[in-house]
Amino acid sequence: DAKTTQPPSMDCAEGRAANLPCNHSTISGNEYVYWYRQIHSQGPQYIIHGLKNNETNEMASLIITEDRKSSTLILPHATLRDTAVYYCIVRRSSGSARQLTFGSGTQLTVLP
Amino acid sequence: NAGVTQTPKFQVLKTGQSMTLQCAQDMNHEYMSWYRQDPGMGLRLIHYSVGAGITDQGEVPNGYNVSRSTTEDFPLRLLSAAPSQTSVYFCASSYSRRGANYGYTFGSGTRLTVV
Numbered sequence: 001d002a003k004t005t006q007p008p009s010m011d012c013a014e015g016r017a018a019n020l021p022c023n024h025s026t027i028s029g030n031e032y033v034y035w036y037r038q039i040h041s042q043g044p045q046y047i048i049h050g051l052k053n054n055e056t057n058e059m060a061s062l063i064i065t066e067d068r069k070s071s072t073l074i075l076p077h078a079t080l081r082d083t084a085v086y087y088c089i090v091r092r093s094s095g096s097a098r099q100l101t102f103g104s105g106t107q108l109t110v111l112p
Numbered sequence: 113n114a115g116v117t118q119t120p121k122f123q124v125l126k127t128g129q130s131m132t133l134q135c136a137q138d139m140n141h142e143y144m145s146w147y148r149q150d151p152g153m154g155l156r157l158i159h160y161s162v163g164a165g166i167t168d169q170g171e172v173p174n175g176y177n178v179s180r181s182t183t184e185d186f187p188l189r190l191l192s193a194a195p196s197q198t199s200v201y202f203c204a205s206s207y208s209r210r211g212a213n214y215g216y217t218f219g220s221g222t223r224l225t226v227v
Contacts, residue, residue, distance in 0.1 A: 034215065043116075043202050044155065046215025087154065099145060099170060100204075100216060102154035 004088045009107040012082075018075040020106050022088030025069040031092050033064060034100070035073045037084040037108075044087065044102075047073065078110045114138050118203050118219035125193040125226045133188040133222050135203030143206040144186040145170070145216070146178065148199040155202060161186055193226045200224070 005023040012018040024033065034049040048055055048062045050071075055062045061074040075082055087105040119134045137144065142163045147155040147170075157170030161180040175197060177189040186205075190197060200223050204216040 036215070041200075041221075043204075043218030043220050044216070046217070049215060099157050099160050100147075100155070101157070101171075102147075104154050 004090055004103055006086070006088050006103065006106045008104065009109070011109050011111055012075075012078045014080060014110050014112050015077055018078040018082065018108055018110070020073040020075075020086050020088075020108060021070065022073070023070045024088070024090045027068050027090050028092070031090050033062065033068075033071050034089040034091065035060070035062065036087045036089065036100075036102075037082075038087070038105070039081075039084040047086075078108075080110050080112060082108065083110045084108060116203055116205055116217050116219035118201075118222050120222060121220065122223050123225070125190070125224065127193060127195060127226060129193050131190055131193065133190070133201055133203075133224070135186045135188065135219060136184050137186075137203075137205040137217070138184065139205060139207070139217065140183060141205035141207040141217070142183065143208075143216075144180065145204045146176070146186070146188045147202045147204065148172065148197075149202065149221075150199050158188065158201075190224075195226045198224060198226045 032049050032051050035047040036044040038044045048060050050062045064071045085105040085107050116137045145160040146158040149155045156172050158176050159178040161167045164183050167178050200221045202221050203219040206216040
């Protein structure tokens, strides 16, 4: 699986959009970009994933650059409950490669 | 649906004791995994299974055994607990359909302390 690089920490004001970047310059054509988050002491929570098109769901939007070497997770209106560690993961779809490799993630702190 | 259920939530073991961490899912997911998370670190894969009767090692398998006799259950066995196995353990499950990927559902974790 391709390696990802994320900033170790970010702050965001409550009610504003939180934009979390991820670099995955060695991504292969059949690798997806996944985002998970982990709120303190809880199990990780799946947020969103994409291959090459931008994606949106009820939690967030995922913007993937045209060359697929980087992506941005957008939380449109951050709340205090969005404070968590956010993990960007790149992986293929089949067999053993479906397992997740977690890096150190980005600690997002939403400030009141 | 209960999702992924892990038991127990907390456990204290003495060095050398054995125990089994239970994981069950009711979503008919074929993929199941065990991860451990040490303080201030990301999750590391211990063992995983791509279906009943099939298991394989992850990044940190030493000291742990798994089996997958049913689709629903994926227990993790510590054969002889060591202080280095003090950690939070997470079980997760997932599935795919016609090549489409779906996100993993994680359990709430088992906090294990080995003294």
